[in-house]
Amino acid sequence: MAAIEFDGVAKRFGSVRALEDLSLSVEAGEVFGFLGPNGAGKSTTIDILLDYVRPTAGSVRVFGADAQRETRAVHERVGVLPDAYHTYDHLTARQHLAFAVEARDADERPLALLDRVGLAYEADRPVEGFSKGMTQRLVLAMALVGEPDLLVLDEPTTGLDPNGAREMRAVIRAERDRGATVFFSSHILEQVEAVCDRVGILSGGELVAVDSIEELREAVGAGTTLTATVDRVPTDLDRVRALEGVFAVSADGTTLTVSCTERAKKPALDALEAAGASIEGFETEETPLEELFAAYTGEA
Numbered sequence: 001m002a003a004i005e006f007d008g009v010a011k012r013f014g015s016v017r018a019l020e021d022l023s024l025s026v027e028a029g030e031v032f033g034f035l036g037p038n039g040a041g042k043s044t045t046i047d048i049l050l051d052y053v054r055p056t057a058g059s060v061r062v063f064g065a066d067a068q069r070e071t072r073a074v075h076e077r078v079g080v081l082p083d084a085y086h087t088y089d090h091l092t093a094r095q096h097l098a099f100a101v102e103a104r105d106a107d108e109r110p111l112a113l114l115d116r117v118g119l120a121y122e123a124d125r126p127v128e129g130f131s132k133g134m135t136q137r138l139v140l141a142m143a144l145v146g147e148p149d150l151l152v153l154d155e156p157t158t159g160l161d162p163n164g165a166r167e168m169r170a171v172i173r174a175e176r177d178r179g180a181t182v183f184f185s186s187h188i189l190e191q192v193e194a195v196c197d198r199v200g201i202l203s204g205g206e207l208v209a210v211d212s213i214e215e216l217r218e219a220v221g222a223g224t225t226l227t228a229t230v231d232r233v234p235t236d237l238d239r240v241r242a243l244e245g246v247f248a249v250s251a252d253g254t255t256l257t258v259s260c261t262e263r264a265k266k267p268a269l270d271a272l273e274a275a276g277a278s279i280e281g282f283e284t285e286e287t288p289l290e291e292l293f294a295a296y297t298g299e300a
């Protein structure tokens with residue numbers, strides 16, 4: 001069953017078209033990254049999914065339940081790290097978790113949850129003086145309470161230091177491993193690539209692509225630079241150049257550089273060997289994610 005199904009969802013705020021005809025299915029057990037530049041409509045999509053905002057058109061189902069008409073049933077299965085959150089200054093991190101555990105009728109230990117987000121050492125401090133990143137960790141821990149079937153995380157790594165971002169990725173993987181679906185928005189491409197099975201790219205309120213990052217690279221012909229060290233450069237490189245997905249081949253000493261699609265990498269290496277070269281080593285360099293993103297969103 002699909003964990004989330006958006007069907008023809010549109011949202012207007014006055015004259016602003018925040019979302020246009022969004023149809024998208026996120027499978028149960030999938031880690032799905034929702035990418036897009038500022039103002040693309042990511043938070044609006046999440047707000048509609050959680051019924052914080054009503055769509056102008058279309059509907060959303062979460063594990064088959066209608067997000068607008070069966071909001072309570074949806075919320076019972078979802079853990080949320082929202083765009084904006086509120087914490088209680090005078091309560092400690094542990095007390096926040098204890099409340100969340102009670103509200104969800106769960107039985108986790110607050111300290112164990114704080115440990116998962118690297119905040120156990122601050123468990124008994126009032127959250128008043130927490131930094132943005134610490135608060136973000138706390139709210140994530142609260143989202144994990146009760147082992148929700150779906151985690152919805154709005155920009156989860158914004159405001160986190162590199163350790164925090166790494167821990168966030170570990171939490172996302174662990175949640176996936178226990179069978180949860182994770183839907184998260186981000187404009188930090190590396191974060192998305194590191195953990196996502198598929199991504200959706202939103203631009204100006206429209207979904208412009210949905211696929212794995214690997215397939216998205218293929219689709220725009222954004223490829224790979226393959227650098228191979230050979231014992232001798234074959235006299236006939238045309239058979240490599242003629243391969244589908246190979247754009248250019250050049251030689252410098254015993255180093256060969258091949259620009260190609262991801263998929264053409266192996267055939268290119270095979271063709272080099274077939275042409276008589278013995279490959280002593282090779283490296284590949286992917287097209288930077290920024291370029292890939294720009295290809296889909298038209299952003300420089």
Ligand SMILES: Nc1ncnc2c1ncn2[C@@H]1O[C@H](COP(=O)(O)OP(=O)(O)OP(=O)(O)O)[C@@H](O)[C@H]1O
Pocket residue numbers: 013016017018036037038039040041042043044045187
């Ligand atoms: N309450 C609102 N009233 C008016 N316009 C809004 C409202 N909420 C969002 N918008 C507009 O809808 C569009 C999409 O905004 P949204 O916050 O969904 O984008 P986003 O992709 O989450 O952006 P960011 O990465 O900057 O958070 C923007 O043009 C925004 O100005």
